[in-house]
Amino acid sequence: xxxPSRDDITGLxxxxxxxxxxGGVDKGLVLLDGRPLAAHVLARLAPxxxxxxxxxxxxxxxxxxxGAAVIPDLRDDFAGPLAGLETGLAACQTPYLVCxxxxxxxxxxxxxxxxxxxxxxxxxxxxVARTGEQxxxxxxxxxRDVLPDLQAFLHAGGRRMESWLQRLCWVACAFDDEAExxxxxxxxxxxxxxxxxxxxx
Numbered sequence: 001x002x003x004p005s006r007d008d009i010t011g012l013x014x015x016x017x018x019x020x021x022x023g024g025v026d027k028g029l030v031l032l033d034g035r036p037l038a039a040h041v042l043a044r045l046a047p048x049x050x051x052x053x054x055x056x057x058x059x060x061x062x063x064x065x066x067g068a069a070v071i072p073d074l075r076d077d078f079a080g081p082l083a084g085l086e087t088g089l090a091a092c093q094t095p096y097l098v099c100x101x102x103x104x105x106x107x108x109x110x111x112x113x114x115x116x117x118x119x120x121x122x123x124x125x126x127x128v129a130r131t132g133e134q135x136x137x138x139x140x141x142x143x144r145d146v147l148p149d150l151q152a153f154l155h156a157g158g159r160r161m162e163s164w165l166q167r168l169c170w171v172a173c174a175f176d177d178e179a180e181x182x183x184x185x186x187x188x189x190x191x192x193x194x195x196x197x198x199x200x201x
Contacts, residue, residue: 003120004096004141009112011049012088013041014081014138015056015063015102016073026058027185028102037185039066040105048112050094054102055084080159081138082150089147098141104184107139108175115141115173122171130172131179137161139182 015028015038028038038054046052052068063070071091073083081101089097096119098112108114111129119127125146129139138161146168153164175182 001120001123004116005050006048006112007050008094009049009096009098009116009141010088010092010094011045011052011112012085012092012097012099013038013045013052013054013068013102014084014088014099015054016084016087017080026056026062028054028056029059029062030185032105032185036062036066037105038063038102041100041102041107042066042068044105044107044109045098045100045111048109049098053088053091055087075154079154082154082159082161082164085161086147086150086154089142089144089150092144095144096141097144099138101138101184104139104182106181106183108178108181110178111139111175112141114175115139118171118173122169124169124171126165126168126170127173128165128170129175129182131175131182135162135172136182137165 029036032040054063054068054070056063056070057072060070071087074087074090075083085099088099100107115127119141126140126142129136149167150164158164
């Protein structure tokens with residue numbers, strides 16, 4: 001398997017959640033250093049992919065102002081990240097899709113090429129980021145043709161990405177040298193505690 005090129009990959013920012021741990025606010029639009037969290041993610045992910053979309057179920061116009069197409073879940077039950085992933089794969093026009101959450105504004109600038117290398121080396125359908133023993137399943141690069149299996153999994157009531165991975169050929173890609181780049185912001189306390197200057201640019 002050849003290493004997927006940038007132009008073969010669509011980036012998907014997952015911003016469709018309910019933000020329960022942040023009081024129900026739309027996390028992707030919460031400001032950090034004067035910009036929405038999703039804008040930070042977009043700025044880091046865009047140079048690594050050929051196309052970019054945002055999965056959001058609320059405030060579509062606000063997300064559209066960030067400069068990417070906005071697509072809501074195909075399902076209406078807020079089924080979590082996998083529902084957003086299903087939507088992204090269904091809309092994807094490239095052979096590969098990479099996803100990242102809207103609340104991780106410091107994601108690695110080399111996330112996609114490293115995942116692409118791992119995917120090709122492992123002859124896998126999905127490559128997932130890992131730091132130490134911790135898997136980061138919402139930072140993943142996958143073949144577009146995993147969509148039918150994902151749809152079957154969701155139809156059967158599956159919701160956890162870790163459980164879905166076990167059905168497929170997947171590989172983990174180590175990012176131990178950039179572990180801090182996967183910090184995510186789930187609460188207002190975490191928002192106060194994080195400053196871009198504390199992380200690699």
